[in-house]
Amino acid sequence: MPITPKEFLHDVDHLVALPDVCFRINEMADDPVSSAADMAQIIGRDPNLAAQLLRIANSPYYGFPSKVETISRAITVIGTQDLRDLVLSASVINAFNAKTNELIDMEKYWSHALFTGLVARQLGSKTSTKVLCKERLFVAGLLHDMGQLVMSVKIPELMGIMMSRGKENAEPFFETERLIFNMGHGEIGAELMKQWHLPASLQAVAKYHHEPEKADDFLLEVSIVHIANALAHLSNIGGLGVNEQVKISPLAWKTTGLNKSSLVAAVEVAKSEFKKSVSAFIPFHKAAND
Numbered sequence: 001m002p003i004t005p006k007e008f009l010h011d012v013d014h015l016v017a018l019p020d021v022c023f024r025i026n027e028m029a030d031d032p033v034s035s036a037a038d039m040a041q042i043i044g045r046d047p048n049l050a051a052q053l054l055r056i057a058n059s060p061y062y063g064f065p066s067k068v069e070t071i072s073r074a075i076t077v078i079g080t081q082d083l084r085d086l087v088l089s090a091s092v093i094n095a096f097n098a099k100t101n102e103l104i105d106m107e108k109y110w111s112h113a114l115f116t117g118l119v120a121r122q123l124g125s126k127t128s129t130k131v132l133c134k135e136r137l138f139v140a141g142l143l144h145d146m147g148q149l150v151m152s153v154k155i156p157e158l159m160g161i162m163m164s165r166g167k168e169n170a171e172p173f174f175e176t177e178r179l180i181f182n183m184g185h186g187e188i189g190a191e192l193m194k195q196w197h198l199p200a201s202l203q204a205v206a207k208y209h210h211e212p213e214k215a216d217d218f219l220l221e222v223s224i225v226h227i228a229n230a231l232a233h234l235s236n237i238g239g240l241g242v243n244e245q246v247k248i249s250p251l252a253w254k255t256t257g258l259n260k261s262s263l264v265a266a267v268e269v270a271k272s273e274f275k276k277s278v279s280a281f282i283p284f285h286k287a288a289n290d
Contacts, residue, residue, distance in 0.1 A: 002182040005191035008154065015153050016099060018196060021046050022091040026197070029084040039080065040072035043087070052090045052283060053083070059280035061273060085139045088198070089281070092142075096149045097284060103152045103160055104240060109145070110282045111238030111274075117141030118273050120228035122266035128257025129220055140205040141225050147189030147206065148240065155181070166242030173242045174210045186210060213251045223252035231267050237274070 024042050028034035043050050050071055057068040057078060068074045075083050097106055120141035124134035131137060152159045162180050166173040177184040190207035204218040205225045215222040226249060233244045 005187045016095050018091050025087045029080045036072045036075040043071050055280040060276035082135045108238040113142050115237040115274050116228045116232040118270040119231050120225050122269050123224050126262040141228050144209045147185030172245045212249050223255040226252045
């Protein structure tokens with residue numbers, strides 16, 4: 001009998017887990033009594049995370065005119081909600097990078113994820129329907145393929161077989177996963193986000209970014225990341241190295257109201273942002289050592 005995503009992840013905390021600071025900041029961001037100083041104190045307990053957040057705050061991603069020198073100042077200028085998303089993004093990158101992974105080139109994987117997030121953020125300002133939180137779109141794009149990392153850690157041999165087939169065949173990789181393993185990285189990523197108590201919108205994007213027509217909720221966010229993911233593959237920035245059929249769902253076009261010219265503009269801006277900011281988000285990226 002096939003296992004469920006929940007059963008697949010029953011011992012995932014032994015393999016990869018978010019740091020306590022991530023969960024604490026998530027709680028504090030919703031607590032009106034918590035101050036920027038309180039949050040800065042919690043983040044300061046993880047010097048590596050604090051340094052990474054300051055690099056991001058001072059990167060062209062935000063483009064502040066003056067240098068942000070403290071976490072409390074970063075919280076003030078960025079805002080508690082956006083800082084929560086940045087803490088989550090940095091924590092996930094660091095958590096998975098801490099695991100030895102012989103299957104996936106982590107630099108290429110996160111490059112694709114980062115570029116998808118940057119494109120999604122740009123598309124959020126170009127849709128015919130107003131997006132409530134463009135920064136959350138960035139996080140959704142950054143984490144959309146997280147299930148692939150979990151699979152590479154939990155079932156490396158089977159994941160290797162799927163990737164080999166994905167490089168040889170023309171079928172979409174998420175279909176290869178289902179043919180061989182009876183579930184895909186979307187379902188696994190969404191279930192992990194659920195267990196980590198991440199927002200429902202992020203769960204929906206992870207689960208349905210290849211098939212937006214199956215999404216019951218958050219269809220706009222799912223559609224935007226679906227398109228952003230396709231554009232990232234077309235731009236050939238990072239990824240697993242498997243064959244990906246790039247086909248944008250008609251429903252995604254209809255839901256977002258985007259056109260090809262708006263996509264071209266979004267990709268151009270995202271490429272510029274990626275080049276200038278990649279080393280801030282991905283400390284182990286080669287650009288960080290140039």
